[in-house]
Amino acid sequence: MSLDYEKLITWQEPEVIQKYSIQDTILYGLSLGYGGNPLDQNQLRFVYEKKLEVFPSMVTVLASPWGWLYRAQVGINPTLAIHGFQRIDLYKPLPVAGEVASVLKVTGIEDKGAGRGAIVWFKRALYETKSGDLLASIGASMFCRGEGGFSTVKNKIVERQIQDRPSRPPDYVKHISTLLQTALIFRLHGDLNPIHADPQLALQAGFDAPILHGLCTYGMATRAILEACCDSNPKRLKSVETFFSAPVFPGETIDFRIWLNQNTVYFEAVVSSRDVIVLKGGSAVLHPLEHGLSACH
Amino acid sequence: MSLNYHTLKQWKIQDIERAYSAKDTILYALGIGVGINPLDEAQLQFILEDRLRALPAMSVVLAYPPLWYWEKGTTVNPVRVVHAEQGYVMHRPLPISGTVVGKTRVTAVIDKGIEVGALIRTENKLFDKSDQSLICTITSASMARGDGGCGGDRDDKKEYTYPEGPPDAQISISTLPQAALIYRLSGDHNPLHADPEHAIKAGFSQPILHGRMSFGLANWALIRTFCPTQPERLVAMSARFARSVMPGETLNTKMWCRGKQIWFHTEAVGNNQPVLTRGEALLA
Numbered sequence: 001m002s003l004d005y006e007k008l009i010t011w012q013e014p015e016v017i018q019k020y021s022i023q024d025t026i027l028y029g030l031s032l033g034y035g036g037n038p039l040d041q042n043q044l045r046f047v048y049e050k051k052l053e054v055f056p057s058m059v060t061v062l063a064s065p066w067g068w069l070y071r072a073q074v075g076i077n078p079t080l081a082i083h084g085f086q087r088i089d090l091y092k093p094l095p096v097a098g099e100v101a102s103v104l105k106v107t108g109i110e111d112k113g114a115g116r117g118a119i120v121w122f123k124r125a126l127y128e129t130k131s132g133d134l135l136a137s138i139g140a141s142m143f144c145r146g147e148g149g150f151s152t153v154k155n156k157i158v159e160r161q162i163q164d165r166p167s168r169p170p171d172y173v174k175h176i177s178t179l180l181q182t183a184l185i186f187r188l189h190g191d192l193n194p195i196h197a198d199p200q201l202a203l204q205a206g207f208d209a210p211i212l213h214g215l216c217t218y219g220m221a222t223r224a225i226l227e228a229c230c231d232s233n234p235k236r237l238k239s240v241e242t243f244f245s246a247p248v249f250p251g252e253t254i255d256f257r258i259w260l261n262q263n264t265v266y267f268e269a270v271v272s273s274r275d276v277i278v279l280k281g282g283s284a285v286l287h288p289l290e291h292g293l294s295a296c297h
Numbered sequence: 298m299s300l301n302y303h304t305l306k307q308w309k310i311q312d313i314e315r316a317y318s319a320k321d322t323i324l325y326a327l328g329i330g331v332g333i334n335p336l337d338e339a340q341l342q343f344i345l346e347d348r349l350r351a352l353p354a355m356s357v358v359l360a361y362p363p364l365w366y367w368e369k370g371t372t373v374n375p376v377r378v379v380h381a382e383q384g385y386v387m388h389r390p391l392p393i394s395g396t397v398v399g400k401t402r403v404t405a406v407i408d409k410g411i412e413v414g415a416l417i418r419t420e421n422k423l424f425d426k427s428d429q430s431l432i433c434t435i436t437s438a439s440m441a442r443g444d445g446g447c448g449g450d451r452d453d454k455k456e457y458t459y460p461e462g463p464p465d466a467q468i469s470i471s472t473l474p475q476a477a478l479i480y481r482l483s484g485d486h487n488p489l490h491a492d493p494e495h496a497i498k499a500g501f502s503q504p505i506l507h508g509r510m511s512f513g514l515a516n517w518a519l520i521r522t523f524c525p526t527q528p529e530r531l532v533a534m535s536a537r538f539a540r541s542v543m544p545g546e547t548l549n550t551k552m553w554c555r556g557k558q559i560w561f562h563t564e565a566v567g568n569n570q571p572v573l574t575r576g577e578a579l580l581a
Contacts, residue, residue: 035475181332199336
């Protein structure tokens with residue numbers, strides 16, 4: 001079945017409203033590996049209710065219409081679709097518990113040609129329901145490997161292209177180990193796609209074992225940036241984006257290579273044990289260091 | 298003020314109602330370390346909603362009255378109370394989600410002498426709210442170390458010996474450094490298990506694991522050994538807490554089985570210090 005361009009580009013996904021609790025905020029921190037050193041205050045700040053802060057990339061898992069692309073029934077084979085790109089722009093820190101809402105909009109569909117796949121771009125703004133304040137905007141793409149060649153005129157909409165990172169050796173390398181059960185923890189945020197949990201289904205999708213959620217790797221990249229460049233202060237983070245180039249398997253250690261040019265961060269991520277680049281073309285923008293914010297180190 | 302046997306024995310403990318979801322059931326299993334082999338079907342049955350089962354030991358955390366002896370008027374010196382024993386008897390399998398009501402009463406106050414303290418036994422009956430059926434009877438004992446010499450019920454200490462010979466099975470299960478932080482999301486938010494400063498004030502070098510977490514871990518060890526595909530067959534289990542466990546420690550459980558009766562003993566690998574003693578369980 002081929003991709004139904006008209007139906008998808010005009011797709012109207014209903015608003016998702018989600019209440020979240022302090023437990024959810026803590027669980028998000030734990031799913032990124034925080035608490036692995038349970039005596040480190042810079043980890044406890046994201047996993048213990050005393051002085052708790054929301055880890056900023058949690059916006060990616062809140063009020064999300066999980067599975068919308070498959071429910072839409074626009075001719076996409078879900079087992080061949082993979083997370084392509086992710087970006088967040090952060091406008092206001094989230095309260096540790098509250099209620100948020102967002103509406104997803106499809107912003108572009110890119111045809112890579114027959115046999116080469118299609119890329120679906122979408123976006124959602126995350127609001128706090130009580131105040132109406134805009135908290136973040138979240139952009140992403142899904143790379144649908146089975147659905148290229150749907151357009152007669154070659155569709156060249158490209159929302160974003162991979163940027164070059166500095167050619168010098170990285171300024172920082174942060175190693176973050178995932179747990180064997182990390183995907184099983186991460187899925188409690190709402191993405192119940194069995195490719196992250198069911199060994200048989202993962203095999204059918206062509207993987208030796210269930211794979212980690214792209215959003216989990218993304219959250220860990222955000223963590224690596226905060227630890228390397230911002231003394232773990234989440235308020236310094238303005239935006240983060242990256243392309244996904246290969247999946248991570250639970251239990252693997254990810255090396256985040258980070259370059260810092262003033263307030264712009266470039267990064268990529270590698271699983272050294274398999275010598276595979278898992279995140280490519282990553283960049284982040286930091287708020288300038290002001291009085292009262294801790295220095296980079 | 299010292300412990301008043303009659304006041305405590307008749308103390309009215311508030312009923313606890315708790316609604317729980319499949320997500321809570323999964324989080325409980327993850328909290329005791331299930332999922333460490335994410336390809337093992339015997340573990341995934343406690344983690345994936347399409348085949349989900351509840352570990353029977355989750356019954357003991359669902360609707361117990363946390364720290365009721367801190368209430369004004371119990372006459373217990375709460376600061377020196379430690380969790381001493383835990384047990385359950387299942388009357389039917391625990392549903393994977395629902396609403397339960399826990400009704401707790403004090404069943405015995407045993408004077409172990411001034412040097413040791415007073416052992417306060419409680420019984421918590423866990424009911425399914427939807428049909429009022431009894432799911433589980435939970436027994437718990439706490440040692441009030443400051444309240445020995447209070448007089449009270451006769452000592453109920455029973456003889457306990459393992460069967461002769463080496464254990465029939467043993468399993469080592471490691472805990473994560475963040476195990477207590479995950480486990481506490483199942484409802485026990487005592488800062489002793491998370492806050493390093495609080496732990497030091499309480500006399501520990503760092504936050505300790507929840508006693509009920511080691512109980513749950515032993516529950517899983519027994520199920521893995523004796524009824525991996527039928528967890529509900531482990532219908533009863535009890536043990537005494539011998540010492541606290543630090544997150545990151547590996548716990549080894551030795552098990553003996555004669556017919557349907559199981560004996561077990563859990564100790565920390567490395568220092569061989571007992572963690573759970575006088576362990577008993579029953580297979581249906």
